[in-house]
Amino acid sequence: MSWTDERVELLKKMWGEGQSASQIAKELGGVTRNAVIGKVHRLGLSNRATGGAKADAKPKADAKPKAAAKPKAPPKVKAAPKAEPKPEPKTEPAVAPRTAQSLRKQIIPAGQPLPPQPSANEISPEALAKVNEVEKTAKKLSLMELTERTCKWPVGDPATDEFWFCGLPVQAGKPYCEAHVGVAFQPMSARRDRKR
């Protein structure tokens, strides 16, 4: 496959949307994520953030067999604040994460309309839909079966035997799979403009 105009355009579009290189490669077909990344770099849009802020590339490769001379760069300064609301599943759940399910169940008396949850909503419909989708294909692991790379998103009521953990592969680092990361915490662009 070659980088036709269309393919490059799609690449730019997806990259701009924040899609990962592997996703782009998959979409394009016939190329690997490496190819995509390589192209991205050659196109000069390696850094998704521009606007003046100099992009201090990270010259990492060092112990390369054939590598000749590499400029050594000062230690990169990267701050990654991580504050994740990780549900500690115990015997008694204090508050269940807002899954589509638990949202309905929760401690709300039957027949009662859902009281306005302060910050419980505001979750993009797409994200919720994705969660519902994922729950169908979830591994449904028990607490004991959870590992470092299984989604720890609890589903259902722990007091029931209908309780299980998602168990799908976690994103990188995060405690949840992609879908659940989506609803677990919304960085900031959650409320875009549903003005009207």
Place this chain on the structure above:
DNA sequence: CCCTGATTCGC
């Protein structure tokens, strides 16, 4: 182990 992007270099 899964994934991510970054870099190098033979082609």
Place this chain on the structure above:
DNA sequence: GCGAATCAGG
């Protein structure tokens, strides 16, 4: 220009 191999890291 291309992208596999490799590297660094979450």
